[in-house]
Amino acid sequence: MTERVISLIDMDCFYCQVEARLNPSLDGRPMAVIQYNQWKGGGIIAVNYEARDKGVIRSMRGDDAKKHCPEIILVSVPTVREKADLTRYRDAGREVLAVLCRFSNCVQRASVDEAYIDLTKAVEERMKSLSQFSPDKWKSTFVVGYSTNSSNDEGERKNGFRAWLEDSDSLKNTASLKLAVGALIVEEIRETVLSETGFKCSAGIAHNKILAKLACGLHKPNRQTILPLECVLELYKTLPVKKIKNLGGKLGDNVVEKLGCKTMSDLLKFTEKELQAKYDEKAGSWLYNIARGLDNEPVTARLLSKSIGCCKNFPGRAALNKTKDVHHWINKLAEELSERLLEDEVMNKRRANLLTVSMHLEINKKDNASSKSVVLSSYEVDKIFIVAEQALRKVCKVDPSIDNWYPPIKHLGLSAGKFSNSSNKILKFFKLSENSNLNSTKTNCNTDNAAPISENENKSSFFERMFQRDVSDSNKKLNMVPDFSKHDLYVDSEDSQSSMVKAVNENRESPDESQKDNIKRKLFNLENDDNELEHIDGKKTETDSKKYFVIEQSAVNLNEKNVEKKNTLTNFLNQQVKQEEEWIKPEELFPDISQIDDDLLSALPLSYRNKVMKLKESFDRDLNTKEHGVINNIAVSNGEKLSSESLSAGNSSFKCEECGEIVEDYELHQDMHVAIKLDKELNSIPQVVNRTSSSTINDKDKKRKLKSCGKKKNSDNTKKMKSIDMFFKK
DNA sequence: CTTGGGAATATCT
């Protein structure tokens, strides 16, 4: 019939696995991941199964974990900008997602380590070719009701599975057979995830999301579980209500206490109307159906998060009560957010338009949560800082002239959301222009990296990872994820934007429409066979070999070329020279030579710019040409390798000479500097400064600018310059 | 609340 086949895949003790992959000596030993090890040994956020056996649980302090398990190894989450930084785990999660995408066009990221997959179609396909159902093909599949829950005994598993398969077969239970085929595919998926990422996971296979999620947890770790509809009621007889997703909180408590339901089967005695009367219409119906194993929630194809944010707590005495400290932390959060947003834009071709500042204030000893949203018109740290600070002030109503901040801040958060299609010129460096409209460009799951697992991979930047997929793979993805962008990534007509955001978008798309249109049909493919980028006093000397060409491309067959031409920023700067004849003529690129888009121009290589300039001079105009454009400002210094002693998991880390930050992924970090520069030059919105508020902010603004100047100075002193590529090439 | 932190999603009003 129309039974879906849904799987939920959940990585086992995920952060622990990520750390163990980084440092294999941790393998097989009791281990937990903590953050902030100063206070009571840090807070545990992930525990591997060896340590779980000893009674260590999440939310324990490191010190307590040692009591349960003296041999436990506590690995710290990296601290960047004085706060925990989860980038490492988000990146690892994306690796997994990229593998999942190969098996279905309907993959929904549910968390950093979980995803739903709708396998209905894949199962139908497989049914056609599958000749025989030999139970041996299912290597790690349990069936609810055919083995003891929460035991991973292999003998039991095997017998149970075979019995169920025979039952289903002889009864011609097509719904169950579909689950069996789904489980076979999931076996393959999990095997692929393991071989390509090194991570183990568990999975649930059922006809809907709630049951798949429930099943997934029944035989962790490293096993998968089928939950056929026929077995639900039996399972529910002993299943505590709160085990069901969404019933783990207050609603679940209420169902238990007010309805007296200890187990899920206790819910069966209520009519739908009774439940609706007790709760609201929606929740009532939901409960009624869930109690019967029914759930219509679709798997929504979405690989990207809808918001990107960071936050930090300031508990107890650490509450921020000095303006200086408040500013310090807004700045740290703004820095992290800016970096992540920039990477997100390059990888995902979207821009966040709304910034939500959240805070918990201590008022009369009580925790008071609130939030304020403002337009996010630039990804620059300073801009984020200013609007965030303003938003915070509106809630706190604190006298700007006083050093003390009141009420004390116990929690600060910055989150960016309301994404829309990026019109960022940065993107023009990475892809053929627009034809890649909503329907084509956005469809690929370009948040993912499908690069094979290898030593190289850990060192490759997101630019590299992003573009390393081969053509066929990418096309497959394009086809497989048809509505990805329209429905889930971008705010279209359907999910209309707030007036606040709309206003800004109108503002954003201002000038040079004619030229933009023109550019849309061109590809800028920068090429350069020279590894040395020399950097003198903020200026660049250009070697002869730096060349550049532009291909004219019809709007139709772009997909393939698009993928082929995509490249890393590094390679972008280091590729082979192309014939100068291939360059697009300046007069073609700038049909109206009197109206040259400076942003675009500054992004072009010097030799090409010179051509344009000559053309323009011939138009007899005195030009105020930019002395050095974006490309020329790209300075790459080699990082200084640090001893990994003091750092978690024994990873190689590097000190960036440009900003002094200690980073794990040096290339990525350098790419970020490049991207920041690109962003600054290409992506700032011409905007009228809000006069009323700018005066009060001015003071801090200056300070902040001074600060970033200091960083720049640092980079100017850099003597040795090397290409990113050279640094890591073996 | 009192040091269970950081992050993301969905729903309600």
Place this chain on the structure above:
DNA sequence: TAGATATTC
């Protein structure tokens, strides 16, 4: 709709 609340990982 923005802001708060609930839930989850």
